[in-house]
Amino acid sequence: MTPVTTFAGRKVALFGLGGSGLVTARALRDGGADVLAWDDGAEGLARAAAEGIPTGDLREADWSSFEALVLSPGVPLTHPEPHWSVRLAQGAGVEIVGDIELFCRERRARAPGAPFVAITGTNGKSTTTALIAHLLRAAGRDVQMGGNIGVAILSLEPPSESRVHVVEMSSFQIDLCPSLDPSVGVLLNITPDHLDRHGTLEQYAAIKERLVRGAGLAVVGVDDGPSRAIADRRGAGLVRIRVPHGPLAASEATGEAVSARDGVIRDADGTPLADITGIGSLRGAHNGQNAAVAVVVARALGIESEDIRAGLASFPGLPHRMEEVGRRGPVLFVNDSKATNADSTEKALTAFRDIHWILGGKAKDGGIFPLVPYFERVAHAYLIGAASDAFAATLDGAVPYTRCETLDVAVEKAAAGAAASGAPEPVVLLSPACASYDQFRNFEVRGDRFRDLVRALP
The missing domain is CATH 3.40.1190.10 (Mur-like, catalytic domain)
Structure with missing residues (x-):
């Protein structure tokens, strides 16, 4: 840890007690600052209490005593409107900074x-x-x-x-x-x-x-x-x-x-x-x-x-970002679960050919229409999740597709289709162009599930 000694002996307000916020509160405390932390959620307050971090509702605090407000980056500073803690700090002339x-x-x-x-x-x-x-x-x-x-x-x-x-x-x-x-x-x-x-x-x-x-x-x-x-x-x-x-x-x-x-x-x-x-x-x-x-x-x-x-x-690459997770004969399996929008998926589609593409989830604005120029690289598409109807309409007549609903079905069908394709190096690519929230807690869980399914293939 890096103790923050530059605020030693001074009082600091902190809002946001997620992962980085809690670390920041500890670093300020260990560096000698007098920290008063708050969060809109009970979970963050409970974590702070367990760490011995002093907490208190900043709406009731004396802002004239604070040297700074340390704000979590997830909390709005300007748009769509400043968070209430930001307004209080600005009203008292208190500087607003983050952990970096x-x-x-x-x-x-x-x-x-x-x-x-x-x-x-x-x-x-x-x-x-x-x-x-x-x-x-x-x-x-x-x-x-x-x-x-x-x-x-x-x-x-x-x-x-x-x-x-x-x-x-x-x-x-x-x-x-x-x-x-x-x-x-x-x-x-x-x-x-x-x-x-x-x-x-x-x-x-x-x-x-x-x-x-x-x-x-x-x-x-x-x-x-x-x-x-x-x-x-x-x-x-x-x-x-x-x-x-x-x-x-x-x-x-x-x-x-x-x-x-x-x-x-x-x-x-x-x-x-x-x-x-x-x-x-x-x-x-x-x-x-x-x-x-x-x-x-x-x-x-x-x-x-x-x-x-x-x-x-x-360089091994990063998990869930065009991650090569295995081969079965000539078939390469690629986990690109981090691709939660069309712009991200475009990068994967331009990197491969003979693609057996697993896509779908909770769609973003614009869907996969921006990817139409890359459809010629796709041998077959396998649709999962809530976006299936919308994506099928975009693919119709341009790319053959199979509705699979769930990832396990899609992996099984894509693996079989790629193996039977006769292409020299077909690719089973999970690049959903969608958020995961309809079926998975986040893209990491979705990518981990894909990796496990690939490893379980015969």
């Missing part, structure tokens, strides 16, 4: 030169974060990985000159981190997301930009308009990343960007840096971007090219 801001202040107090890599973007954050951490660990570095990837940052070991923190950050977390100053800041991409929490795409992009604005080195994917504009404003201390399609991109021709094309990552001058062709955990153009970013970051932190190449080859 506390880490940043602790880093400046303890070890201002400690390596700190922060990663954001609409898509690909978790894979890129895990890949950077893997390359550094494989080269023998002391690495702490956390943040939005599922490990509270203050649960990690404290910053030091010999330890690298690799931290995934959502827009919610960036919004609560006004002094964010990583050694290396990564912005992968920006597409519309979380507009219910940020109001407009422009505001969402402005929040993302803060991560690279304060970074010592900025690494920015420039394949979308908002990210290109951010890179142009950054100026010095910038590496651009391009994943060109079709004819040579202008940025490649002028030597402006590190690029990833057809599995080969090249420096801005065209020098090959790495080849990810044949690495199953890094299939697809989107993983070309992820790998190019990871290579640039590893080089910036002094990792040798030979160690980078070995680390790429040994």
Whole structure:
């Protein structure tokens, strides 16, 4: 754990006692702060009581006594309207911060030169974060990985000159981190997301930009308009990343960007840096971007090219993100349960052919209509869950499909269909393009169930 000593002897309000909130309360307490915590749910309050964290309804507190409000990133700061705790803090002139801001202040107090890599973007954050951490660990570095990837940052070991923190950050977390100053800041991409929490795409992009604005080195994917504009404003201390399609991109021709094309990552001058062709955990153009970013970051932190190449080859990937879970003869089984919308599923459909596609669940707006251009890659579709009727209507006449209702039936039928297809490497792909909530508690449970069903096949 990283005790937060920068608030020692001062009173701090904390709202939100989920996993990261509870860790933050402990870190503040252990660092000497006087913490008063609250949550709208009884479960969080009970966990705090069990940990000996003082609790009290912040609506009844004397806000003039607080130095700061530490807010959980899941609690609305601005949209659709500020949470009541936010309004109380603003009314009293109390600053509002999150746990990563506390880490940043602790880093400046303890070890201002400690390596700190922060990663954001609409898509690909978790894979890129895990890949950077893997390359550094494989080269023998002391690495702490956390943040939005599922490990509270203050649960990690404290910053030091010999330890690298690799931290995934959502827009919610960036919004609560006004002094964010990583050694290396990564912005992968920006597409519309979380507009219910940020109001407009422009505001969402402005929040993302803060991560690279304060970074010592900025690494920015420039394949979308908002990210290109951010890179142009950054100026010095910038590496651009391009994943060109079709004819040579202008940025490649002028030597402006590190690029990833057809599995080969090249420096801005065209020098090959790495080849990810044949690495199953890094299939697809989107993983070309992820790998190019990871290579640039590893080089910036002094990792040798030979160690980078070995680390790429040994990267296991992340669970539920195009995870290869097994083979039966020529049939490859891929768990992409994390694909809860069409945009995510598109990445998987572009990475394979001869696909026996398991999809369905609780549909998002737009359904699978945006995926029509990729239907020619699908040999057969197997429908599960509440979206079956809507998805059948989109598939009708374009892709043969079978209604399976449940995942166990779909796996059995897809495995049999793929085995009988005669294709050299058919793929049974769980990439639902849907939330899981109609049949599973979350996408992890759905992916675990798929993995178990595959392993149980004869």
